[in-house]
Amino acid sequence: MRVAAVLAATVALAACTGGSGGKSLTNVVPTAGNPGSVATASKLSIVGVGDSLTAGTQSGGTMGADLPVLGVDPQLGQIGPVQRTQEHGFFALLWEQANGVDVNVMSDPTKSPLPLLTPPGVGGMLAPTTAGFPFPVSNTCDAKQIPANTFSTALSLRENAALNPWDVAIPGATAHEALFMVGATGDCGINPANAPATFVALNSLVNGESQNFWPILAGFGQGVTQVQAAKSLHAQVATVWLGNNELLKVAFSGGLAPVTAPQSLHDDIKSIVQQLQGAGSKVAVSNLVDVMGAATFIPQPAYQPTLQAYITGTLIAQGVPPAQAQGAAVLYSTAYASQETAQAGLGANGYFTINALFKTLQTAAAQIPAHALPVAPTLVSGDFIADAVASNVKALNAAYNVAIGQAASETGAALVDQNAAFKTIVANGGVAVNPPKCCSLVYRGGFFSLDGLHPSNTGYALIANVFIAQLNTSYSLGIPAVNVGAVYATDPYAPGNGVSGFSVTRLAQ
Secondary structure, X not given: OOHHHHHHHXXXXXXXXXXXXXOOOOOOOOOOOOOOOEOOOOOOOEEEEEOHHHHOOEOOEEOOOOEOOOEEEOOOEEEOOEOOOHHHOHHXXXXXXXHOOOHHHHOOOOOOOOOOEOOOOEEOOEEOEOOOOOEEOOOOOXXXXXXXXXXXXXXXXXXXXOOEOOEOOOOOOOHHHHHHOOOOOOOXXXXXXXXXXXXXXXXXXXXXXXXXXXXXXHHHOOOOOHHHHHHHHOOOEEXXXXXXXXXXXXXXXXXXXOOOOHHHHHHHHHHHHHHHHHOOOEEEEEOOOOHHHOOOEEEHHHHHHHHHHHHHHHHHHOOOOHHHHHHHHHHHHHHHHHHHHHHHOOOOOOEEEHHHHHHHHHXXXXXXXXXXXXXXXXXXXXXXXXXXXXXXXXXXXXXXXXXXXXXXXXXXXXXXXXXXXXXXXXXXXXXXXXXXOOOEOOOOOEOXXXXXOOEOHHHHHHHHHHHHHHHHHHHOOOOOOOOHHHHHHOOOOOOOOOOOOOOOOXXXX
């Protein structure tokens, strides 16, 4: 298998989860947004303020139309197709349920409340392959995405530049950036050969929100923040879900990115809610799930069983007798996990990422048929999260949820408890959408897309229903729940439903 494909996936994941790093954003005087022409809300107008989760990002990218089969690689097999992402996000589903429309309306550039992005979209899109290893087909500094950096050219990436969206969420954005960021700040001109590795890594994080900013917000005018754009719409309802990237930038930078204090997050969320309320919106603000519980992060104690399950399944699929496959899998997975744990210096509280998993499975694919000794690949930054970093992210996660809860209480906003919903999924070992197939939070368990970080169609449907239930309870809106079973039936990321990949999923640990 081609190792470069997996290495590039690290860039894709980092790019779509970026943070503000050390940028100073507080000295900006925001300009009022100009809503211009927007899609018609037949029953309830809703504005979405947030990051990639509100934007409907999947598999590392954000895209408003399908990508066809992209070709055949001699090692990876068929690459693609890739399903559109934005129309399957929770905001899209919430709008559909509240306004009595379907996905066809959401995909219509003349009617959609979404900032539909022309394929391959924006971000580091991963495509499924016959071999099962996600293949990166774009990144934030591709030639096709360079126009995203400039106010005057960014809307060329949109399916309809004339229609401003109700979903103004910016993948990669932090809460502070939602309030103060007014333009792209990343740099695609950096030459890694002439720059410190740490600087290059942090710049890749910043590029996440930079490449997404103008394609989504340029229609509201130059110098307009995400919150200013949202306020200008005067929506009846506003959803706010921010804080994830404050955590992810710490994790993906290996703890090098500056840490946002919980009090600062509280102040920013409170300001966002109050400004939206001042614009006439009933606000629902969500707390954060356990980000280290996302499928892209594999706990160190679960890494060897994960490798063993995948290797066993792959060998059996190749015709190796089950007992023989199991024996080889135990031998190789134990050796790989031991060597890589020593390389990374991980203890019981550390994590490997799916990048390490893919690298190791590619190595196994070459070594096992040759009856070679198991020699693990060399791991680099992005392949693991050190114990201290992971523990810090978890502590911040808990503190941020307290801060968000306080901000909601102080403003009277509805608090959407996504954290509790996810804890229930973990406690139950999944969701009984289609027993026993779906949906657990492990990789290929049905809740996440190919990047292991952003939800599948089914995952977004479950998230949408948590928002809907709280909006109905707090504001008596009567929005019908999403039929999760129907979403699952056509979800390409649901186990057995069509995305090429590994046929074995590990059990929840």
